[in-house]
Amino acid sequence: MNTAIDVNQLSVTLGDRHILHDINVSVPVGKITTLIGPNGCGKSTLLRSMIGYIHSPRDCVTILGKPLQSYSQNELARQMAFLPQVPNMPKDMTVEELVYCGRYPYQMWWKNTAKEDREIVDYALGITKTNHLRNQLIPSLSGGERQRVWIAMALAQQPKLLVLDEPTTYLDINHQLEIMELLKRLNDEQGLTVLMVLHELTQAVQYSHHMAIIKDGHLVTAGETKEIVSDELFRDVFSVDVQIDIFDDKQYVRVKGLVE
Numbered sequence: 120m121n122t123a124i125d126v127n128q129l130s131v132t133l134g135d136r137h138i139l140h141d142i143n144v145s146v147p148v149g150k151i152t153t154l155i156g157p158n159g160c161g162k163s164t165l166l167r168s169m170i171g172y173i174h175s176p177r178d179c180v181t182i183l184g185k186p187l188q189s190y191s192q193n194e195l196a197r198q199m200a201f202l203p204q205v206p207n208m209p210k211d212m213t214v215e216e217l218v219y220c221g222r223y224p225y226q227m228w229w230k231n232t233a234k235e236d237r238e239i240v241d242y243a244l245g246i247t248k249t250n251h252l253r254n255q256l257i258p259s260l261s262g263g264e265r266q267r268v269w270i271a272m273a274l275a276q277q278p279k280l281l282v283l284d285e286p287t288t289y290l291d292i293n294h295q296l297e298i299m300e301l302l303k304r305l306n307d308e309q310g311l312t313v314l315m316v317l318h319e320l321t322q323a324v325q326y327s328h329h330m331a332i333i334k335d336g337h338l339v340t341a342g343e344t345k346e347i348v349s350d351e352l353f354r355d356v357f358s359v360d361v362q363i364d365i366f367d368d369k370q371y372v373r374v375k376g377l378v379e
Contacts (some may be wrong), residue, residue, distance in 0.1 A: 140337050147329055150328040155333070156332055200221070200278040200280070249271050325370070334356050361373060
């Protein structure tokens with residue numbers, strides 16, 4: 120399996136709390152991988168540690184075959200784009216201006232990139248279906264529109280790896296599915312590797328090729344979704360009873376209730 124990220128014996132302590140315990144996990148190239156687990160289990164800490172936003176005391180993360188700590192900021196930004204759970208919202212910036220911010224890793228004082236930048240920004244606006252919003256101010260957008268614009272900015276970086284921390288948080292169900300379908304299309308059509316944290320179990324199972332399940336800072340299991348998902352797993356990790364259905368070779372999870 121070709122891997123985009125490899126994590127080897129990652130442990131994280133923040134203050135006096137030991138958040139992650141000896142995590143070993145890999146993210147396959149060209150797939151959608153999702154980290155799931157109960158609230159407070161450490162999945163967002165793991166995600167941020169995997170991309171260098173939280174520094175580990177030793178070099179235990181490799182991105183696209185190269186140690187994470189050996190990347191410069193610009194080098195890493197040309198390989199990977201990260202969309203946090205709640206990005207800072209610029210109040211006086213248009214959609215087009217925000218998406219242009221994704222071009223910063225490629226802009227050098229000695230190199231004129233204007234034509235290439237324009238083409239990539241137009242592509243990013245087009246594939247996220249936000250071209251009609253390009254002259255609107257960011258605060259005027261709906262939640263779903265705003266999230267698609269942030270993804271457009273990330274795509275303007277031309278990353279090989281797109282990383283998202285709970286991209287459907289605070290969105291209604293219609294916009295949640297809109298974002299998940301967009302990520303699926305980017306993976307299907309562009310071969311983009313996607314790594315994300317989700318809290319919605321049904322979406323995680325439906326859209327992920329690969330999953331890693333975290334509980335109390337430990338990796339419970341990881342692998343292809345269709346191979347690791349089971350009612351026992353969800354009962355043990357989330358304390359819920361589920362029904363797993365298979366339709367057109369895809370798995371769907373319905374939460375039936377709490378474990379009594």
